[in-house]
Amino acid sequence: MAVLRLPYLATAAVSGALFGAGLYVSQMVDPLKVLRFLDFTAIPTGGWDPSLAFVIVPAILVMFVAVRLGRQRPAPLFDTSFHEPEYRKIDGRLVGGAALFGLGWGMSGICPGPAISLVAFQPDGLWLFLAAMFAGSLAGSVILPSGHNRRLADAAR
Amino acid sequence: MEAFSPLTATLGGILIGLASAVLWLGNGRIAGISGIFGQLLPPAQTVVWRLVFLVALVAATALTALAFPQIGVGGAEPAQLAAPPAAWSIPTPVWIAIAGLLTGIGTKIGNGCTSGHGVCGLARLSLRSLVAVIVFFSVAILTVTITGIV
Numbered sequence: 234m235a236v237l238r239l240p241y242l243a244t245a246a247v248s249g250a251l252f253g254a255g256l257y258v259s260q261m262v263d264p265l266k267v268l269r270f271l272d273f274t275a276i277p278t279g280g281w282d283p284s285l286a287f288v289i290v291p292a293i294l295v296m297f298v299a300v301r302l303g304r305q306r307p308a309p310l311f312d313t314s315f316h317e318p319e320y321r322k323i324d325g326r327l328v329g330g331a332a333l334f335g336l337g338w339g340m341s342g343i344c345p346g347p348a349i350s351l352v353a354f355q356p357d358g359l360w361l362f363l364a365a366m367f368a369g370s371l372a373g374s375v376i377l378p379s380g381h382n383r384r385l386a387d388a389a390r
Numbered sequence: 391m392e393a394f395s396p397l398t399a400t401l402g403g404i405l406i407g408l409a410s411a412v413l414w415l416g417n418g419r420i421a422g423i424s425g426i427f428g429q430l431l432p433p434a435q436t437v438v439w440r441l442v443f444l445v446a447l448v449a450a451t452a453l454t455a456l457a458f459p460q461i462g463v464g465g466a467e468p469a470q471l472a473a474p475p476a477a478w479s480i481p482t483p484v485w486i487a488i489a490g491l492l493t494g495i496g497t498k499i500g501n502g503c504t505s506g507h508g509v510c511g512l513a514r515l516s517l518r519s520l521v522a523v524i525v526f527f528s529v530a531i532l533t534v535t536i537t538g539i540v
Contacts, residue, residue: 236417236436244416245439249446251409252421252505256447257454259402260395263463264472265540271530272540287399288406289508295407296513299414309418316418317514318501323521330500331507335526337492339533340485342472344504345423345497348490349444353452354469361483362471362490369494370428377499 241311256350259288264342264351271339326377398461410510413443422506424497475537496526 235241256262269275270285308314338344341362343351348366351359410421417439426440455463463469474485497503500522502511507526511519534540 236439241417242439242442244412245419245443246446248409248413248416248421249443250450251405251412252423252443253447253450254454255402255405255407255409257402257451257463258405258458258461259399260461260463261402262451263469265470266393268472268534268540271527271534273531274535274538275540282394284395284399287396288403289504291400291403292407292410292509293513295404296410296414296509299407299411300513303415303418306415309414310416312418314418315414316420318420318511318516318518320501321518323518326499327501327518327522328525330496330498331522331525332496332529333492334496334500334503335529336533337489337494337496338504338526339530340472340474340492340537340539341489343489343493345427345493346447346503346505348493349423349427349447350451351469352448353455354463356469356471358471358483358486362486365487365490366494367427367430369491369496370424370498371431371494372491373495373498374428376495 235312238311244311252346253350253353255288255292256346257353259284261285261288262347262350262354264347266342267338267344267347268342271342330373406505406509410505410513414510420506420510422502422510424493424503425501425506428494428498472539475539478537500526 260266266282267285269280269282272281275281303309303315343362345366348359348363352363413419413421426443430437430440471486473482474480493503500507502519502522504526507519507522512523
């Protein structure tokens, strides 16, 4: 089973570590800093913090190069195929889900990466947020189980 | 002006991009945190790598914080979660729980968050991800505008 071999798990560890370091160094682990990006009302007064844009653009560019490199290979180094999402349809689930997430994100300034990353600092209320996020994720798969779970089953084979 | 930090932001962004690149080229997996977190339940054998990834993520956050305390979280203050708008008289735990719940449901139904759609999806030139990113950024900006939470 490829997913239990050491190189595979070591890759996951290196990736997770780079991700955690990136979230701290970029300060995106700080919910209040993220909210100061989302607060476009501060643009006219000069109080807007555009940092988040300076995080996501280089991240996309690095990943863009990796995706190009990957397309020249039949498979990743430690698995038999690239698990590229094959679902292409833009539907109500995508838009509705993104809207619900946007609402939660705007209320808290916390998206899932920083939510995990914040465990390193244990701010008040974090475990409540994480428990609610996990419960929400479970609820989401109960409410709309069809397509996503089928794709998950495919991915796990 | 609240501490605009283009240098550390760019450096952090490159690290996050490298994280996504390593997971993609190594294991052929999308580094989408909502997916990795939301699929932590058995029976899938893929739970092991997801756990390894998340533990490493937390450990690296803690270690870089020790190594570079001058970057800090929220300036020099300890990390804190946002409080609801004072005028709305909503208890903070209720606000936090609702925000977490919406984040969990939304990322599950919409198949991704800032990392999966935002970084990986846009890098793959996925139209689905572009739509998701536009929607969740717009709604988040609108939410902050309405709540005046900052």
